[in-house]
Amino acid sequence: MKVPFVDLKAQYNSIKEEIDQSIRKIIDDSNFVGGAVIEGFEKSFAAYLGAGHCIACGNGTDALEIILKALNIGPGDEVIVPACSWISTSEAVSTVGAKPVFADVLPLIYTIDPKDIAKKISPNTKAIIPVHLYGLPAEMDEIVAIANQYKLKVIEDCAQSHGAVYKGKNTGTFGAAAAFSFYPGKNLGAYGDAGAIIANDTDLAIKMKMIGNHGQLVKHNHIIEGRNSRMDTLQAAILSTKLPYLKQWTKARQHNASVYNDKLQHSGLPTPLVPEYSDHVYHLYVVQVEKRAKVMEQLHTLGIQTVIHYPAPLPFLKAYHHLNYQPKDFPIAASQMDKILSLPMYPELSESQILYVCENLNEVIKH
Numbered sequence: 001m002k003v004p005f006v007d008l009k010a011q012y013n014s015i016k017e018e019i020d021q022s023i024r025k026i027i028d029d030s031n032f033v034g035g036a037v038i039e040g041f042e043k044s045f046a047a048y049l050g051a052g053h054c055i056a057c058g059n060g061t062d063a064l065e066i067i068l069k070a071l072n073i074g075p076g077d078e079v080i081v082p083a084c085s086w087i088s089t090s091e092a093v094s095t096v097g098a099k100p101v102f103a104d105v106l107p108l109i110y111t112i113d114p115k116d117i118a119k120k121i122s123p124n125t126k127a128i129i130p131v132h133l134y135g136l137p138a139e140m141d142e143i144v145a146i147a148n149q150y151k152l153k154v155i156e157d158c159a160q161s162h163g164a165v166y167k168g169k170n171t172g173t174f175g176a177a178a179a180f181s182f183y184p185g186k187n188l189g190a191y192g193d194a195g196a197i198i199a200n201d202t203d204l205a206i207k208m209k210m211i212g213n214h215g216q217l218v219k220h221n222h223i224i225e226g227r228n229s230r231m232d233t234l235q236a237a238i239l240s241t242k243l244p245y246l247k248q249w250t251k252a253r254q255h256n257a258s259v260y261n262d263k264l265q266h267s268g269l270p271t272p273l274v275p276e277y278s279d280h281v282y283h284l285y286v287v288q289v290e291k292r293a294k295v296m297e298q299l300h301t302l303g304i305q306t307v308i309h310y311p312a313p314l315p316f317l318k319a320y321h322h323l324n325y326q327p328k329d330f331p332i333a334a335s336q337m338d339k340i341l342s343l344p345m346y347p348e349l350s351e352s353q354i355l356y357v358c359e360n361l362n363e364v365i366k367h
């Protein structure tokens, strides 16, 4: 049996007619940037999250940068980010001229540790970027409380958490603003790069909309200098077609995770820890294994594709070598970096495929 890590074609095939029609309509109309199709997606995505405003943009990294810029975060400022994430989270902070300050993560929960955030605050700290890593909401009550105490902005990185809920509220609605990515492999994926910003404050939303479109709201009226970070109407049409399916795709991911949990419960492998007040949307299903390279190789020969997210915590990447971080600075991140393993996860994964993965994983780790 073959079990790919993700299968984007399976999802396309399940809604092929609708997708093809929506793409054809954009090309027939030949309106490729801006307009009603973009506004339509922005409205429906904001409504989906129960948020005030959605601003479509080029990608998730741009979304983070635009938010930071709009909040006037730049040189001399520090922004606290988790040690474990995709590099965009810290990269965006550096791009606007501020300094990313890393905080350790919670064991088996994988999101930023609020206690370590408190330790990393300095007089220069301006914001915290919690990442709802793998699709599990970060500990928002504690994070928001720290932010309020020190008057810091909260910027949520929701690139992996479309539809994830924390204590009854959608991720993306807790802070000043939130960044979403619609990179093809994300829980809501475009057919290329795309992203969005979510915010409740109208003035901030207008500023972010301007920054992403050369500082203008009306053509040729450049109120400030901005940049070009717009979503293509082709991507907006695809995302609008897919959005009504997101709830059922999320349910399928959660069902798949429950099968994994069940079949791996006697394996001795640490499976994801999900607080009972959180709704995990399983962008990734991550376990921890010893002798990981061997396990991956053996699974690979059995047709099972696994991936590591991510091979090194951000502070240990070559890009941050000059900051001279040691494993003891981020003990949890360091202790799990050689063990974390992402198993195949996507809505269309079949139960027999999951059983095949679990049977073989259980067998492989015994030897």
Ligand SMILES: *Cc1c(COP(=O)(O)O)cnc(C)c1O
Binding pocket: 059, 060, 061, 062, 085, 086, 088, 089, 131, 157, 159, 160, 180, 181, 182, 183, 193, 194, 195
């Ligand atoms: C994918 C991702 C991003 C960036 O999104 P792009 O659209 O690829 O720029 C940011 N943060 C996290 C945690 C991500 O997984």
